[in-house]
Amino acid sequence: MAASAAVRSSMGLTFRLSRVMPDCNTCPLNRLKSCVSGAANVQRRGSFDSFRTINRNLQTSKGLYHSEEGSSNAEDPEDVVNVVYIDRSGKRIPVKAKVGDNVLYLAHKHGIDLEGACEASLACSTCQVYVSADHFDKLPEPEEREDDMLDMAPMLQENSRLGCQITLTRDLDGIELTLPKVTRNFYVDGHVPKPH
Amino acid sequence: CCSPKVCIVGSGPAGFYTAQHLIKARQDVEVDIYERLPVPFGLVRFGVAPDHPEVKNVINTFTLTARNSRCSFYGNVNVGKDVSIEELQQAYHAVVLSYGAEGNRRMGVPGEDLAGVYSAKDFVGWYNGLPSCQELSPDLNCETAVILGQGNVALDVARILLAPTDILKKTDITQPALEALVQSQVRRVLIVGRRGPMQVACTIKEFREMVNLPDTRPEMMADDFEGVKEALKDLPRPRKRLTELMMKTALEIPSEKEQERQSKASRVWAFRFLRSPIEILANPDNSRTVGIRLAVNRLEGSGDGARAVPTGEVEDVTCGLLISSIGYKSLPIDPSVPFDSHKAIVPNNMGRVQHTAGLYCSGWLKTGPTGVIATTMNNSFDTARSVVEDMESGTVDVSAARPGSQSISGLLEERGVKPVTFSNWEKIDSLEMSRGEASGKPREKLLTVEEMLQVARK
Numbered sequence: 001m002a003a004s005a006a007v008r009s010s011m012g013l014t015f016r017l018s019r020v021m022p023d024c025n026t027c028p029l030n031r032l033k034s035c036v037s038g039a040a041n042v043q044r045r046g047s048f049d050s051f052r053t054i055n056r057n058l059q060t061s062k063g064l065y066h067s068e069e070g071s072s073n074a075e076d077p078e079d080v081v082n083v084v085y086i087d088r089s090g091k092r093i094p095v096k097a098k099v100g101d102n103v104l105y106l107a108h109k110h111g112i113d114l115e116g117a118c119e120a121s122l123a124c125s126t127c128q129v130y131v132s133a134d135h136f137d138k139l140p141e142p143e144e145r146e147d148d149m150l151d152m153a154p155m156l157q158e159n160s161r162l163g164c165q166i167t168l169t170r171d172l173d174g175i176e177l178t179l180p181k182v183t184r185n186f187y188v189d190g191h192v193p194k195p196h
Numbered sequence: 197c198c199s200p201k202v203c204i205v206g207s208g209p210a211g212f213y214t215a216q217h218l219i220k221a222r223q224d225v226e227v228d229i230y231e232r233l234p235v236p237f238g239l240v241r242f243g244v245a246p247d248h249p250e251v252k253n254v255i256n257t258f259t260l261t262a263r264n265s266r267c268s269f270y271g272n273v274n275v276g277k278d279v280s281i282e283e284l285q286q287a288y289h290a291v292v293l294s295y296g297a298e299g300n301r302r303m304g305v306p307g308e309d310l311a312g313v314y315s316a317k318d319f320v321g322w323y324n325g326l327p328s329c330q331e332l333s334p335d336l337n338c339e340t341a342v343i344l345g346q347g348n349v350a351l352d353v354a355r356i357l358l359a360p361t362d363i364l365k366k367t368d369i370t371q372p373a374l375e376a377l378v379q380s381q382v383r384r385v386l387i388v389g390r391r392g393p394m395q396v397a398c399t400i401k402e403f404r405e406m407v408n409l410p411d412t413r414p415e416m417m418a419d420d421f422e423g424v425k426e427a428l429k430d431l432p433r434p435r436k437r438l439t440e441l442m443m444k445t446a447l448e449i450p451s452e453k454e455q456e457r458q459s460k461a462s463r464v465w466a467f468r469f470l471r472s473p474i475e476i477l478a479n480p481d482n483s484r485t486v487g488i489r490l491a492v493n494r495l496e497g498s499g500d501g502a503r504a505v506p507t508g509e510v511e512d513v514t515c516g517l518l519i520s521s522i523g524y525k526s527l528p529i530d531p532s533v534p535f536d537s538h539k540a541i542v543p544n545n546m547g548r549v550q551h552t553a554g555l556y557c558s559g560w561l562k563t564g565p566t567g568v569i570a571t572t573m574n575n576s577f578d579t580a581r582s583v584v585e586d587m588e589s590g591t592v593d594v595s596a597a598r599p600g601s602q603s604i605s606g607l608l609e610e611r612g613v614k615p616v617t618f619s620n621w622e623k624i625d626s627l628e629m630s631r632g633e634a635s636g637k638p639r640e641k642l643l644t645v646e647e648m649l650q651v652a653r654k
Binding site: 121124125148154 | 256400
């Protein structure tokens, strides 16, 4: 009983993970532009069928899944990951998240203004966050494509990562994610200081 | 008492991100976005390369903003011609100029106006369906194309010239451009810069795409990288990674598999450094270009501040297509708006236009034409913050009501100008997408303003 519940729970996790952060860019369907549900086709389908919307639906239905199961409650402490977002004004926003949550969509769910212009497709750097020192090394190494996009981010720091590429695990409990302060360094003559 | 009304001129990323931030920051503000074309989104629609569809996802964010009850879109309105900045300033509490950079920097060399010579801005506009560039009809019947400039736009152009058309035909590239590229004889593209490898303006993502471009091989020159290895350790991360990749491409012996791939490739691309244009060479009857005369430079100094100094040596390169990708440039919109013609921007302090209360700017018009969408986003949020600060401090007096679009709509009607609403645009959008479906493309763009207006008004 417990074993099968655990299996179903973990499959649920996998299901959630795969929905939360699909990597379309390695999928042959996407390469051949034959995928009908990927981010690349958002505009094709016309409107709000974006990852952002799909993801939100998924988050709210998660409780249902668990209560159907009847085997674990939605507040399973094993599943909780405590996260603190520090917004651009320096305000600390603690969030009770779950294992498998995606940092970008979690921020959206809690009204934190972390932009995700390209909708998690590694084609922009607007979801850049600074990761707390204690947790930075616990993250898996960024793939080359994430590093490429980070290179373009304004105010890049040693502890910069793209929020859309961070999936929460128990290890990351207590993680603090700081949104870069938007620079006010534009000079009167329009000169933009080069990042260094 | 009354809602503050803000007018934004330009519906590209700068305009929309400024609107987004304003609407979020104040629950009472109403934002009207004016756009010269019947269709919104500026360079996201007309600049981003067709094979970079993920970059265009930002359109979903902009659409959310446009559909907000406190935001209205007015397409087909030419600010500066159909309505003046002064009239907008009278109708709104604040006016934000976000109309970008529609001009381009000239090379300033003889032969610049010969057939076969194009600005990258026009070439990109052509393959992306910008109505004013549809008559470009570039002649692709030559083996070698030279691109001057080594920024991301230059690499986009190179990639579009060399990408297998099987890939391009699944994108939103225009049908006429696709057909021209299918017929193209171009097999070799040289991407030429004044300075050296450590001064290139492109970013690693775009360079990596060239390295991985199917059916092509690189022809970088090892000599160009003399002394570069030693300089690597002092470079900031983004510059270091890019330089390492360029060096690897130029110096490393490829794996057997890669060597085989390269030997089968039918197309070649190369970076050429330390070369500046002196003259564009013409055919005997002086009607089109057959090549370019380049000055050979040496570098003085290092890093971003390195200067290209002519050595006196000169080199001629044969080519039938020359694309100049040396920068976009903003143009003045209205004599009443201060304009710095040297820097080609509107002089400002944190988005507040100098000497002009209630007037702001965001995007490339504010900082010059460089940076990616993230840069423009930050820049626009900054300007929006300045607007909100000014409203809160009373610098912008929102206690007195302003008519906003009510009076402007009246003026436009008198002048026979019929704006395109966001719902009208959505008809164009639907039609383009359904047309695209038939050929396996995300959309088939409408290519003339007339057609756009016709569909908008159905």
